[in-house]
Amino acid sequence: MKDILSEVQITPIKARDGLVGFASFVYNDSFYFGSIGIYTRPQGGYRLTYPTRKGPSGNFNIFHPINRNIAEKIEKVIISKFENVTKMYARHSSFNTK
Template sequence: MTYNQTTISEIQFYPVKPKDGLLGFVSFVLDDKFWMGSVAVFSRPDGRYRLVYPTRKVGGQNINIFHPITQEAGQEVETAVSEKVAELLSENYESDEPTQTAW
């Protein structure tokens, strides 16, 4: 089976007051077919970002809503989102403008 490269577009970052490494949430469009939202963005000690995909608690058990099923797809999403978040955070720190709720 041949896989095409994943397309990640329309990345939006929704910052929150940082707590326990949580910086905010992102949404994005995957392969021009699926809107993915409520993906948490955490900072890592090495300066990179970690994505945590949404779950729902059902009967005391966490059920995954969605997540990448291949390491390659997960890496593509993480790279695209990390680049966008880093870009937006650096723009915000360089600007005197107040933080926006979504970019």
């Protein structure tokens, strides 16, 4: 089965502790993933974080990629879209994520 990521949505925010936005997408027209954090990397670029919840024995992941191939594909699609969206903001307003 081919991995299809669609309906990628980006919400840029004012940078805070490295967090610069949130992302969501639909996987294979059947599952919605949201609340994915977009953070700046200290050495440049971006990284993604996936939602967690606090439980009695600590934090646990709500969802996350389980293999490197799909993790890299998700990262590539989301970061590309994030960069396009933030370029649009930079051209059309005073909003700045950095």
